[in-house]
Amino acid sequence: MPKKIDAVAAERGLSRRKFGQEAALAGVAAVLGVGSVGAEATSAPVEHDLAGKDEVEARFQRVILQYGERLSDEEKTRIRKILAYNERLLQPIRSFPLENGQSPATGLKLYPDPARLAGEGHHAPAEFKKSDRKS
């Protein structure tokens, strides 16, 4: 019943549910050499997918090495599917064109806060003082 899943897929957690279900599809896709259905990954070359399959297997082996004793056979099977899904997520990221100078959405925040040095960095509205706090 696609309706239910589609609605749920809008929310991140439900994507996680779809996650497990789509992982099975991802596994099939990898075997068939079919690219990700993501908008920018549909043209991924077959060799890329084969490499992705190898990557999934390598990551799976690392999980087993580190955590295998904690996992049931069913969970191990599921881990492999999760890794396949993660690989699907990564494919359009890998194929996204980027130049060397294009920076990440991460950045060092300076200390002390430049805004504070500029005189606007009061921590809260004037009427909000920690001494006034009540629980």
Added chain:
Amino acid sequence: MLSDDVLYLPIRQLAERIRRRTLSPVELTEAYLERSERLGPKLNAYVTLTPELALRQAAAAEQEIAKGHYRGPLHGIPYAAKDLVAVKGYPTTWGARPFAKREFDYNATVIERLNQAGAVLIGKAAMIELAGGLGYESGDAALTGPCRNPWNTDYWTCGSSSGSGAIVSAALAVWALGSDTRGSIICPSAWCGISGMRPSFGRVSRHGAMAIAYSMDKLGPMARTAEDCGLILSVIAGHDPEDHDSLPESVAAFPYPADSASATPLRVGRLTNVWNDAEPGLNQVVDGALRVMEKAGAKVSDVEVPDGPYESAAELTILMEATAAFQDLIHSGRCAELSDPLGRINGYASEQFSAAEYMQVQRVRTQLQQRIDALFDDFDVLAAAGQSSGASPLKAAPDAGLDEPIEQRAPDGISSLCGLPAITVPCGLNKDKLPLGIQFVGRALNDHGVIEAARTFQAHTDWHKQRPPLS
């Protein structure tokens, strides 16, 4: 005892009665507590009720107001807080079994701000365990069991702010605090038929709130109206040095109403290439809502989301950052105590991402931010359905969606990834008599814009006044 008509009033009207002393905060609190005790368990809406604290705060509010010290529109107003924000003296469970008995000895900054405003905390709202931080498959993934939708208790509220959605929808409190990493305010608000807002990233401090994804987590209001969201945001927004990503006060502060209203017509961009899997009838409902906007003076035209791996970037960012946030749980093996089978093992898989992959995702993210921001050169807000359908049944078919593609252009995935403000408000019912929402997304920091768009819609409709058939 106060009638349902009173308990379903928005903040503005309740606050005016409280200010004029025609409504007692104590009486109001007692009424919501009674309703919460009676209906809350049927919905699995709360983790913890805080009646002693609530009645103490309500009595203090009543006394202060009687003495002429009125603090503002949240003074004496009962609310609930998602159980991922720390409240001193009460459990803060994060909705998860490993933390069921954990207490913090301090209040989250947002709770302190609400205390300062004289708000009345009546309980900690149920939520999906770890707000879905390690993944989950169904609404069952909660310490308190599946949260039930007040519009039909066989249906889910959506998550992860599930209890917050149910509480507001069923009038167990006036409003509730939610959190949104990727749709966790927008989805339950849409499905529960309430008004829910995710503020711009960095506007509301997350100090004392559970972290899932440091670069995506936001706290925000879930309430009856867009105006209520604005009033609440005006209290909880502001710089906090305890939150690394808190915006400077000059941009974090949110005076509401805005100092000056725009004299030009609102420019609304109708997103035409999202929700390709919308349930039958949904697009017509949204089109009808946008016709209301046009009649109210807005200029509505079509626009497409540019291509891009938005959903991949959003999901990967969450998976990677959550793995760091919950590293102790993963390494210790205590993730096995989670109720959801996926949540128990997902962290092991996510740990296999590399640092280079994380940085690559964040580099792509910057480019995607720029693509989306360019849309706001022509539009004040972008509009789409709140979700692709109404609520889903609690018991889902096990093979549903097996062949579904990744929806790269889900609107709340895009706006969450880019840290943009968004609001959803009810705009109709589907064939199952379940709420449907319309959402407005704005340029970063244009929180006023999304509220004004939604407020304009609500000024000409009464969907936000509809109540679920729960008694």
